[in-house]
Amino acid sequence: MKRGFPILAIVTAVLLSFALYEALIGAPTERSMGDVQRIFYYHVPSAWTAFLLFFVNFGASIAYLVKRRPAADIVALTSAEVGVVFLTVNLVTGPIWARPVWGIWWTWDWRLTSTLVMWLIYVSYLLLRRFSSGGQAPLLAAALGILGALCVPFVYFSIWFFRTQHPSPVIGGGGSLDPRMAHVLLINWAAFLCLAWLVCWTRYQLEVAKRQVEEAQSLESLLEGSR
Amino acid sequence: MSFLAVMRATLAKDLRLEWRSKDAINAMLFFSLLVVVIFSFAFEPTAEESRKIAGGLVWVAFLFAAIVVLNQTWARELRNHVLDAYRMSPASANSLFLAKAFGNFIFVIVLEALMTPLFIAFYRLGAIGPAWELLPIATLGTWALVVNGTFFAAISLRTRSREVMLPLLLFPISVPALLGMVNATTAVLTGEESARFWITLLVAYDVVFTIACLLLFETILEAE
Numbered sequence: 001m002k003r004g005f006p007i008l009a010i011v012t013a014v015l016l017s018f019a020l021y022e023a024l025i026g027a028p029t030e031r032s033m034g035d036v037q038r039i040f041y042y043h044v045p046s047a048w049t050a051f052l053l054f055f056v057n058f059g060a061s062i063a064y065l066v067k068r069r070p071a072a073d074i075v076a077l078t079s080a081e082v083g084v085v086f087l088t089v090n091l092v093t094g095p096i097w098a099r100p101v102w103g104i105w106w107t108w109d110w111r112l113t114s115t116l117v118m119w120l121i122y123v124s125y126l127l128l129r130r131f132s133s134g135g136q137a138p139l140l141a142a143a144l145g146i147l148g149a150l151c152v153p154f155v156y157f158s159i160w161f162f163r164t165q166h167p168s169p170v171i172g173g174g175g176s177l178d179p180r181m182a183h184v185l186l187i188n189w190a191a192f193l194c195l196a197w198l199v200c201w202t203r204y205q206l207e208v209a210k211r212q213v214e215e216a217q218s219l220e221s222l223l224e225g226s227r
Numbered sequence: 228m229s230f231l232a233v234m235r236a237t238l239a240k241d242l243r244l245e246w247r248s249k250d251a252i253n254a255m256l257f258f259s260l261l262v263v264v265i266f267s268f269a270f271e272p273t274a275e276e277s278r279k280i281a282g283g284l285v286w287v288a289f290l291f292a293a294i295v296v297l298n299q300t301w302a303r304e305l306r307n308h309v310l311d312a313y314r315m316s317p318a319s320a321n322s323l324f325l326a327k328a329f330g331n332f333i334f335v336i337v338l339e340a341l342m343t344p345l346f347i348a349f350y351r352l353g354a355i356g357p358a359w360e361l362l363p364i365a366t367l368g369t370w371a372l373v374v375n376g377t378f379f380a381a382i383s384l385r386t387r388s389r390e391v392m393l394p395l396l397l398f399p400i401s402v403p404a405l406l407g408m409v410n411a412t413t414a415v416l417t418g419e420e421s422a423r424f425w426i427t428l429l430v431a432y433d434v435v436f437t438i439a440c441l442l443l444f445e446t447i448l449e450a451e
Contacts, residue, residue, distance in 0.1 A: 117399065117402045120398075120399040121399040121400060124396050124398075127395055127396075132385055136450035137385075139446055139447065140385055140450060147375075148400060154404075154431075155403050161428075162410060
């Protein structure tokens with residue numbers, strides 16, 4: 001377990017630098033958008049990674065409610081935190097890309113809107129974790145994690161219907177991706193997944209250590225009180 | 228006591244409390260009246276203009292007003308450790324949850340019934356589409372708000388600064404339901420499109436979240 005960590009770190013570093021090279025130099029330049037399109041290799045994988053992490057959060061929340069193991073709770077917390085970070089990367093790179101290409105920072109297109117709402121749901125999850133303490137906190141968070149995940153399909157479906165009724169001018173529908181670009185995209189996603197795994201791992205260890213310290217401290221104060 | 232008996236007793240108790248104090252309904256009524264007045268400054272309340280905006284405005288007013296009653300749902304039971312007594316009693320947790328949800332539902336529906344004439348008068352509202360559809364929309368929409376609201380009120384009860392926490396948890400998850408209510412209402416008022424899709428969406432949302440809340444509520448109530 002412990003030995004795996006440096007290996008994963010090295011793999012991540014190599015993959016990330018290779019992916020960076022591929023995204024900036026290796027991939028062909030897009031004809032109409034030019035070099036700014038290269039942000040695509042960060043924009044899309046970060047969203048996919050976030051979705052995957054939120055799915056992990058859903059699974060871990062259910063696992064915690066069923067088995068009540070602290071490990072499942074820590075996985076849920078970690079995946080939600082890292083997922084929000086990756087989705088934030090997605091939401092920040094989006095407008096940076098949109099501004100030169102569409103001429104606007106933001107549009108209430110269905111994909112943008114539903115991603116933003118999803119981000120809000122998971123930020124509220126993190127807020128709950130911050131504002132609740134004690135032994136009941138993991139249970140409350142698990143319940144919210146499950147309800148939040150149930151809500152995501154509703155968000156996407158309803159906003160999709162809402163926005164396709166009133167067609168928006170942007171986001172060119174259809175169109176196929178150049179196989180070379182798809183290749184670079186997948187390399188970047190692999191790198192992002194490794195990075196996410198690495199960060200989650202670190203965060204997991206940190207949370208375990210933090211809980212051990214808290215437990216030791218409360219035990220200590222108990223002992224001192226009885227003396 | 229059976230499931231229904233517990234539910235009936237709790238609901239009757241809450242309704243009687245509210246009937247004698249009228250705290251929540253007064254606060255909610257005054258609050259939505261304020262929203263009506265303040266929004267009238269934001270746009271020109273003529274018939275055509277308000278038809279397009281009213282769907283959103285009405286539901287925003289009811290959503291914010293509902294927070295008042297939702298926040299006091301469980302806070303009231305903390306006094307004299309009533310909630311702890313519930314936990315120890317063999318009564319089913321879900322009967323308590325349903326009683327609370329129905330109670331809140333009745334409060335918000337009463338508020339809506341009282342506020343509707345005001346909205347109609349102030350904004351010169353009239354439905355071009357089939358007006359009877361507003362009835363299922365209001366019922367389904369209110370239930371969507373109230374079932375999740377009752378559940379999240381039980382969660383936020385256990386957090387620091389609980390009154391602030393409830394809207395922060397409730398609003399993001401209510402987005403699909405709100406979208407449904409607002410668009411269905413606008414569709415009926417303007418008569419431009421059918422509200423059928425949005426009503427179906429509300430039904431699906433209500434079913435999924437009612438089941439999820441019922442499955443999870445016992446865990447929340449017992450959480451120590």
